[in-house]
Amino acid sequence: MKTLNWLIPGLVLIIAITSCQKEQKPPNFLFVLVDDQSPFDLQQYDAKSILETPNIDKLAEGGMVFESARHMGSWSGAVCTPSRHMIMSGRKVWDLPSYGKQFDNPSCPDSLELQTIGAVFNRAGYSTMRTCKKGNSYQAANKQFIVLHEASKRGGTEETGSAWHGLQVLDYLKTREETEDENPFFIFFGFSHPHDVRDGTPELLAKYGAVNHRDTTSFPTSNPKQPGLQENYLPKHPFFHGHPGLRDEERVSGVWKRRDTLTIRNELGREYACSENIDIQLGKVLNKLEGMGELDNTYIFYTSDHGIAIGRHGLMGKQNLYEHTWRVPFIVNGPGIKAGTRVEGNIYLVDILPTLCDLAGIQIPETVNSLSFEPVLKGEKESIREVMYGVYSGGTKPGMRCVKKGDWKLIKYDMMDGAVRETQLFNLAENPHEYLPEHGKSGELETNLANNPKYANKLAEMEDLLLEQMKKNNDPYRMWDQEN
Ligand SMILES: [Ca+2]
DSSP states (O other): HHHHHHHHHHHHHHHHHHHHHHHHOOOOEEEEEEOOHHHHSSTOOOOOOOOOOOHHHHHHHTSSSESSEEOEEEEETHHHHHHHHHHHOOOOOGOOOTTTTBOOTSSSSSGGGGGGGHHHHTTTTTTEEEEEEEEEOOOHHHHHEEEEEOOOOOSSSTTTTTTEEEEEEEHHHHHHHHHTSSSSSSEEEEEEEESSOOOOOHHHHHHTTTTOOOTTTTTTOOOTHHHHHHHHBOSSSSOSSOOOOOOHHHTTTTTOOOHHHHHHHHHHHHHHHHHHHHHHHHHHHHHHHHTTGGGGEEEEEEESSSOOOOOOOTOOOOSSSSSSHHOOOEEOOOOOOTEEEOOBBBGGGHHHHHHHHHTTOOOOOOOOOSSOOOHHHHTOOBBBBBBEEEEESSSSSEEEEEEEEEEEEEEEEEEEETEEEEEEEEEEOOOOOOOOOOGGGSSHHHHHHHOOOOHHHHHHHHHHHHHHHHTTTTTTOOOOOOOO
């Protein structure tokens, strides 16, 4: 009798757990990755921006916005390439597979592509699909997705622009309904815009007062509908920045080497036209998911592979470590995420894979050496690390390095065989736009503080922190004034 008394409640408990598990379907994932977007383009990060993105705003209002989400950096002028390797593999910038002559790393595990997003989710029983731009990416990992529709779409029509990527996802969801696919899904919803060439649709170009400018002999005309210049716009960066022949600083169609206000405001209008078009396509997919009854059980991530300058600090491209470029927009919406929350986070894009695994209840691959930020999404933590480290090493070596802790940020430049050696120290609480002396601001802290003796101790502390981070992250280089 005693045994039976013990057995019956035990059986009831087992049945209860089993039926509860049956009700809880595994979550779906819609991972949205845009190409070259500064967080400050979005009203979520700059209330003064005139870029309208109602669908992104809705995701933010119902989810979590990250203030400190960053890409870790690049050893290539094509910053997209390492960024996308990091997103796919969860391995940090100096721990990625070798990539031609640009980056050699014989210690990276073999067949890493089998431990990337597509492969990991396939093994967990997910139906996986990917659409994205082609090239400057991690092709071996991209191929792991069961359904793959890749093409670079940077035109201003339905067929040649962002609508094409949206259509691939809509078609996929339709097929899923027709075939009654009951597996949870992982959709990698990538776009080719707002990366240049920023050919917007006629309606959206008109809205932002911009034209698809192609004529090198003339300037685009001024239009009051164009976005205003950014707070930290400069007509020229104060020292040579980058490397000779750097495409993004010299050959972007419609801009070239120009940094005049006509050119920059027109290009910003083009960028906004392309970004709003992305938002429209995202809206169609969200509507479809809602109609299918899948939206509430879907985690939606929205981010960019890195930021971009477009006139800020006199720069055009993504080969710098100022906040507009080092930071990325990052919004997560989904089951259990508290609506309308903003967090510091201190996350890198490389943390995405372990976080996805945690949310899906999948074991994190052993090859991953980044951190899951699931505790932040659950509201248990405000951030997952204290110190952030950034790299641009795509041109002459060692290149640029930065480190951030709390309000303080250090950027160092060691380029062109020692011809460019610069140090910048910013207090981001007082100087969030990283004003330089050339911006002519009056506040004592609204400038580069590296040469101000009052902050010598802080500078020394940040220099130590940078070296520590370089060692910790397997950085193969050292700056001119660093010990080994
Ligand atoms: Ca990119």
